[in-house]
Amino acid sequence: SQQGEEDPQALSIQEGENATMNCSYKTSINNLQWYRQNSGRGLVHLILIRSNEREKHSGRLRVTLDTSKKSSSLLITASRAADTASYFCATGFSGGYNKLIFGAGTRLAVHP
């Protein structure tokens, strides 16, 4: 079954507004990663947060992780039209060879 589930499925905002996307997962993780996918392209890694971290920043991106609630959020501040894309969370596990499990993504549309 799917591990990560993003919420909302779709988000439509105006340029300059902030966008918040959430990800919930079911089992203990080693890390959680966020990816962006532009239409017709592959996924691009944005940020990785480890299970012992609570918050991480990268430019206009802020990711939080709450392991007690098994949830993470991605905040994009001062959004731009170029941020229009699908955003996916993926959960990673420790111990041996493991696969990243992706959620179904949030489709973000930023209108000029």
Added chain:
Amino acid sequence: DTAVSQTPKYLVTQMGNDKSIKCEQNLGHDTMYWYKQDSKKFLKIMFSYNNKELIINETVPNRFSPKSPDKAHLNLHINSLELGDSAVYFCASSQTGTGTTPLHFGNGTRLTVT
């Protein structure tokens, strides 16, 4: 230079045919993957190779056969194509196969089976 490149970008073929997708990475990574993305954008891992050795083999029909001639290349051959195989197939690579390092994706191969 493209880090993970896969060919072809588009593949349109008829049911019953056999086709291959090729992937190459120039990042020096040890691990490569094939993912399938369906029409609802759900991304599911199919196979993973670490230094030419198969390490992850999900429940995939045996019509799908991956091959890794060296750690920089991972190809996917599909026999007897079916309508349900229509999807976008992504190749990816990572430094390790432990699920603790980021994945680098190719731009995908859109397969349409008619």
